[in-house]
Amino acid sequence: MTKNKIQLWSFGVGWTGISIILSIIITYGVAGAPVNRTTLITTIGSPLLIAPIAAIVTGHMMLKFHILNQKLQRALARDHLTDIYDRKYFAERLEALPPETEASVLMVDVGHFKQVNDTYGHFVGHAVIRHLAQTLAHPMPE
16 A cells, blocks of 8 residues: 555544544434434444545545645746756755755856847757756766
């Protein structure tokens, strides 16, 4: 079983147990129903049927939401053209480092790049920027 399926199963079991307890409290404690076979079957049976389904559906939706949120966070931290982390991401990461940590950041300004776009067009200009970003994204030898 994958980690996500185990979490989803645990979520369902937990909500089923809570539903049964609440059903017993409401049926016998609040409503004052007599304790007999019929009320006991109804009190425990209904949550056993409904709660796992509701918990699984809810858990599945929460899991999908979590995955979409992770994708959104990744998209927000990266440049849409080059798919490398943007300046804001690096600034936040550097601020979070302890003061004694050594770090290096390389920022590049491509001079006269407008001439590439004007001469060859934006399609070629974008390809050049992507290639430059991929080249610079690889670790540098020490």
